[in-house]
Structures are given as C-alpha cells and as structure tokens.
Amino acid sequence: MRYQxxxxxxxxxxxxxxxxxxxxxxIREGIILRLTDESGKVGxxxxxxxxxxxxxxxxxALDFCRQLPAEITDEIIFSIPDELPACQFxxxxxxxxxxxxxxxxxxxxxxxSMPNAQCPMPHAQFYSALLPAGKEALNQWETLWxxxxxxxxxxxxxxxxxxxxxxxxxxxxxLPASTKLxxxxxxxxxxxxxxxxxxxxxxxxxxxxxxxxxEFIEQPLPVEQFQQMLExxxxxxxxxxxxxxxxxxxxxxxxxxxxxRGVFVIKPGIVxxxxxxxxxxxxxxxxxxxxxxxxxxxxxxAALQLAAELSRNNRAVGFGIDHFFEQEETWLQSLxxxx
Ligand code: MG
Numbered sequence: 070m071r072y073q074x075x076x077x078x079x080x081x082x083x084x085x086x087x088x089x090x091x092x093x094x095x096i097r098e099g100i101i102l103r104l105t106d107e108s109g110k111v112g113x114x115x116x117x118x119x120x121x122x123x124x125x126x127x128x129x130a131l132d133f134c135r136q137l138p139a140e141i142t143d144e145i146i147f148s149i150p151d152e153l154p155a156c157q158f159x160x161x162x163x164x165x166x167x168x169x170x171x172x173x174x175x176x177x178x179x180x181x182s183m184p185n186a187q188c189p190m191p192h193a194q195f196y197s198a199l200l201p202a203g204k205e206a207l208n209q210w211e212t213l214w215x216x217x218x219x220x221x222x223x224x225x226x227x228x229x230x231x232x233x234x235x236x237x238x239x240x241x242x243x244l245p246a247s248t249k250l251x252x253x254x255x256x257x258x259x260x261x262x263x264x265x266x267x268x269x270x271x272x273x274x275x276x277x278x279x280x281x282x283x284e285f286i287e288q289p290l291p292v293e294q295f296q297q298m299l300e301x302x303x304x305x306x307x308x309x310x311x312x313x314x315x316x317x318x319x320x321x322x323x324x325x326x327x328x329x330r331g332v333f334v335i336k337p338g339i340v341x342x343x344x345x346x347x348x349x350x351x352x353x354x355x356x357x358x359x360x361x362x363x364x365x366x367x368x369x370x371a372a373l374q375l376a377a378e379l380s381r382n383n384r385a386v387g388f389g390i391d392h393f394f395e396q397e398e399t400w401l402q403s404l405x406x407x408x
Pocket of ligand 1: 253
C-alpha cells in the first residue's frame, strides 16, 4: 500500500508545570501526521517523544519526517529503526487508523469527536488520575474523585522521604478506602528508601487498616539497578512496576528475559511498533498497565485501543491527565484541517 504523507509539529503548554524526579516540564511538543491511502482513506498519527524517558528527541523525529518522500509505503513504515520508537508508533497507528475505529464502538458510550474518527473515552473509573507531588495531592484528590476517578497516582522521590511519608500517612487516611493508590518514584529512591517505602506499604496491609490498596510502587530505583529491583520484588508483598526500565520494546523484552514477573508499565506512545508490542504481550501474557505520554487525542486514541486489546488483571489505564491541559478540541481540529 502507498500513502500520501503530511506532517506538522505542535506545541502545547501544561496548565501547570509537571513535576517529577526528572525535573519540571512545561511544554509538550510533538508531531501530527496524516496518511492518505490509494483509496483516499485518511489515517491520523502522532509522534510524541519523551527523550529523557528513552525515546528519540523531537528533533530526531522531525529529521526523520523531513527526509521522507511525500509518498511512502508499508515497507518504509515497517522498517523505521528501533532508535525511533515514537515514530514507529506514530506511523503504524496512522496506518491502522481505519481498522481501530471499529473497536472504538465497543469501548464505551462517552465519545469525543475527532476529525474523521471518534476517540474512545471510557468512564473515569477505568483511568488512573495523576495527583500533584507533595502535599498538594491532599487538596486535589477530591475534585478528581468527584469526576469519577477511583485510582490515583502520586509522585514520590520528589521531596525528602520523611516529609513524603508524613504526607502519605495523611493521604491514606483521607482517601476513601475503596480507592487504589500507585506510588511513582521515577527511579528517584535509594535502595534504603525503596525498602522503607515497601516496608511501609506492606505494614499498611498487614495491620488490616481500612485504607486504600497500594496497587504498586512504580520504578523505585534507577534503570541501572534492575537486579536490586528484582530482589525487592521478591522480598515484599507490595508489587513493583517497572516504567523507565521498560520504555522501549527492546528493554521490555530484556527485563522479561532476565526474570521480571512484576508489573510492566507500557507507554504505547514511545514503546515502539504496536504490531510487535501486540505479539510480545500475547506471547508472554505479561501483567501490563498502559500509560500516557501526555499526548493529544490522536495518539491517545491509538494507545487506548492497544490498552483495550492487551490489558489483563483489570488495571486502570494511566490516561487520567485531562486536567493538565486546556481543552484540546479546537486547536487540534484546526491543526488537522490545515494538513
Ligand atoms: Mg512512571
């Protein structure tokens, strides 16, 4: 199959700066692309790299798009190198755009209108909502709860551990016991701190307190300390999820091969080829959580399709991020119309 190819970069400011252990993030930049096949059918795709997380840079993605001819083929799409995982995702999902629309109708009743397609937006209870780091979380969760969210993610490893443990104590006594809480360290803990967090979470369960379930601690240690995380995952009840360690398909396969049987956080937007991801997940039946890379509705659409196909164990998907951006419909619509 041959496709007419067009693309356009975009920039989008967060309503408030996003703080993680990697620092502050103010502007999301990416590329919207359009493929028109020989029959005139249009497919949309989005390249939304996060280079500090392990994908290519925006500049590398732009260079790749710029050197492509105006007409491209399936051969070109399926031979995008592994060094450009966000491009692999953007092009393959644009190519699949027509097929995925069919699945959208099964996913939920609340729909969000998109150029030439509809984006599935299941009810908030299927999403995990991101709380701000530090004590701000205490003031934010209630609004999100009222919007229907029941799973929350809180960033840890941002402030001193004693301070965060204090806030954690308040948080678990404030959150309704029916909620689930994920703690995301973004690789920012020391080995001792990771032990302390895991011990604290295990104790919470052991004491039988009426408190939210700690679903998992995400990426407690830096990527290089895989063996220590493997050891921690066998020493505590509380589950550990790998995120930064499994940013791309190659890393995911390597961690699985080295014995990781905990949770894998998959960010479809940067993990690489959707077709190869499908194959891997189906073959190895891994425990996955799907998560956002702060993409627009275009990549979110494709990512949620993958999540719906490949999620196991009923885990909420980490796309509860709408409160971080202004409403996107208008600017995205006009960007798409300009292509
Ligand atoms: Mg994470």
